[in-house]
Amino acid sequence: MTVLAISMDSPEDSRAFARDYGIGFPLLGDADGTVSRTYAGVTSDANTLPGVTIVRGDGRIVFRQVASAKDDRMSSAELLAAVDRTLGTAGPAAVQDGFAGLDRAQLRIDVGGGIARSGDDTAATASGAGSLLLPLGRHVLVGPRASWDTHTGALALDGIALLRAPILGGAGAFELGMSGGWTPYPTLHTGPNIGGLADVWFAFSPRLSVQIGMTTTRYERTGGAVTDLAVTVGIGGLFQIRQP
Amino acid sequence: MRTALLVLAGSTGCIAALHVTTTATVTSDAIAPPFTLAAQDGRSVSLASELAHGPVVLVFYRGYW
Numbered sequence: 001m002t003v004l005a006i007s008m009d010s011p012e013d014s015r016a017f018a019r020d021y022g023i024g025f026p027l028l029g030d031a032d033g034t035v036s037r038t039y040a041g042v043t044s045d046a047n048t049l050p051g052v053t054i055v056r057g058d059g060r061i062v063f064r065q066v067a068s069a070k071d072d073r074m075s076s077a078e079l080l081a082a083v084d085r086t087l088g089t090a091g092p093a094a095v096q097d098g099f100a101g102l103d104r105a106q107l108r109i110d111v112g113g114g115i116a117r118s119g120d121d122t123a124a125t126a127s128g129a130g131s132l133l134l135p136l137g138r139h140v141l142v143g144p145r146a147s148w149d150t151h152t153g154a155l156a157l158d159g160i161a162l163l164r165a166p167i168l169g170g171a172g173a174f175e176l177g178m179s180g181g182w183t184p185y186p187t188l189h190t191g192p193n194i195g196g197l198a199d200v201w202f203a204f205s206p207r208l209s210v211q212i213g214m215t216t217t218r219y220e221r222t223g224g225a226v227t228d229l230a231v232t233v234g235i236g237g238l239f240q241i242r243q244p
Numbered sequence: 245m246r247t248a249l250l251v252l253a254g255s256t257g258c259i260a261a262l263h264v265t266t267t268a269t270v271t272s273d274a275i276a277p278p279f280t281l282a283a284q285d286g287r288s289v290s291l292a293s294e295l296a297h298g299p300v301v302l303v304f305y306r307g308y309w
Contacts (some may be wrong), residue, residue, distance in 0.1 A: 006303065007307040017308035041266050046265075053302040054300075
């Protein structure tokens with residue numbers, strides 16, 4: 001949890017305040033009052049209307065308090081209780097509400113369309129895939145994937161590993177990955193496969209995400225390899241697999 | 245941290261006889277509007293970059309006086 005204190009003070013005044021009271025968190029200067037007006041309000045002497053806003057890690061506002069009179073303010077105990085209640089910093093909710101999407105396992109269903117290339121022959125193909133992805137920290141997802149494409153009729157069973165760069169405060173990510181595995185069906189295609197994928201993923205709730213990307217897979221087979229290249233779009237169900 | 249929060253919470257109390265001229269546009273359960281402001285050390289701080297590290301508590305106060 002980070003505390004950002006916002007006032008219309010000059011940097012000099014804020015430095016004095018931080019020094020005199022031993023404040024370790026940022027005191028931000030909102031000289032023109034833009035942020036104050038958006039979040040709290042402005043009083044008749046053109047100063048910030050005091051208040052507290054608690055923002056969850058996914059960017060959602062989960063608590064607001066705005067002063068309306070001299071004595072209308074939160075005690076430190078009330079403020080800390082509000083933090084605990086809304087963010088669960090003392091309990092399991094801290095992880096659930098922090099980087100809900102990034103911390104959760106994902107069951108993804110993707111469909112795509114593209115081309116399948118074998119030697120000099122190119123044909124259109126459509127594909128579908130299901131993946132179970134487990135997070136290894138914020139930057140790695142790994143898990144099994146089953147995919148199928150209409151052109152070859154090949155069912156591929158792969159392991160995939162994704163490196164991801166979180167964006168939008170952890171609500172989304174750019175992802176780059178590799179896949180590799182075996183194609184058990186049809187017999188003509190039985191053999192190893194290897195591929196790569198890139199996508200943009202976005203969790204618009206703690207339980208649901210969407211992703212759009214590109215995937216390419218090379219299937220070894222009797223009589224020469226087939227390489228698929230497809231644009232894919234899909235949805236993901238997010239679920240918690242471990243207690244913090 | 246708790247002491248500093250207490251100081252800030254206390255400083256919000258001194259608005260007797262003032263009235264509100266502009267009310268906030270955000271509401272609870274909305275996505276927090278992005279902003280970037282300069283900290284007392286001159287460092288530029290954006291809400292988005294802080295959210296990348298976890299939840300953020302915004303405390304609006306009337307300055308040091």
